[in-house]
Amino acid sequence: MSQQASLSGATTKLATWHPQGILSDEFELAAYREIAKQAVFSKWSEKHRATDLREIYAFATAHVSKRIRKREWPHSQFVRSKQFVDRRVNEAANQRYAVDGVPKIVAVTSGIYQPNPKLFTVSFFKEVPQP
Numbered sequence: 453m454s455q456q457a458s459l460s461g462a463t464t465k466l467a468t469w470h471p472q473g474i475l476s477d478e479f480e481l482a483a484y485r486e487i488a489k490q491a492v493f494s495k496w497s498e499k500h501r502a503t504d505l506r507e508i509y510a511f512a513t514a515h516v517s518k519r520i521r522k523r524e525w526p527h528s529q530f531v532r533s534k535q536f537v538d539r540r541v542n543e544a545a546n547q548r549y550a551v552d553g554v555p556k557i558v559a560v561t562s563g564i565y566q567p568n569p570k571l572f573t574v575s576f577f578k579e580v581p582q583p
Contacts (some may be wrong), residue, residue, distance in 0.1 A: 453454060469554055470528075470530045477530075478529070479526075479527070480527035480528065481540060481543070482512075482536060483527060484512065485544040486544075487540075488508055489544050489556045490511070492556075493557075493567055494511065495511075496567050501549065501566075502560045503564070504564050505538050505541060505565075508537065509537045511537060512531070516531045516532075517531055545558055545559050554568065554571070
């Protein structure tokens with residue numbers, strides 16, 4: 453390491469290092485919100501249970517990595533951080549980001565998401581007892 457790098461406070465980085473502060477365009481943000489919704493619905497369909505943020509991130513990582521390898525991902529050519537994906541999940545559950553005003557996923561509790569029961573005509577959801 454050069455003396456200049458150590459004096460300036462610069463850190464040594466691996467060749468695989470990517471800055472996480474790269475700004476995203478709205479299309480990339482929307483793509484990650486859509487992947488979050490797909491993850492929640494996939495787990496619900498597969499296991500009939502809510503999904504946590506860890507599982508959603510694993511789904512997003514696999515999905516984006518696959519699309520990058522196939523050259524079908526027009527956005528940043530690396531998978532974003534877990535914090536980035538967590539934020540997109542929160543946005544996907546927010547009415548502000550819903551296309552028709554009804555979010556497709558909802559938070560069951562902190563960090564746990566399921567499909568929005570309002571989207572189904574037949575209730576597959578257990579009623580939560582009222583206090």
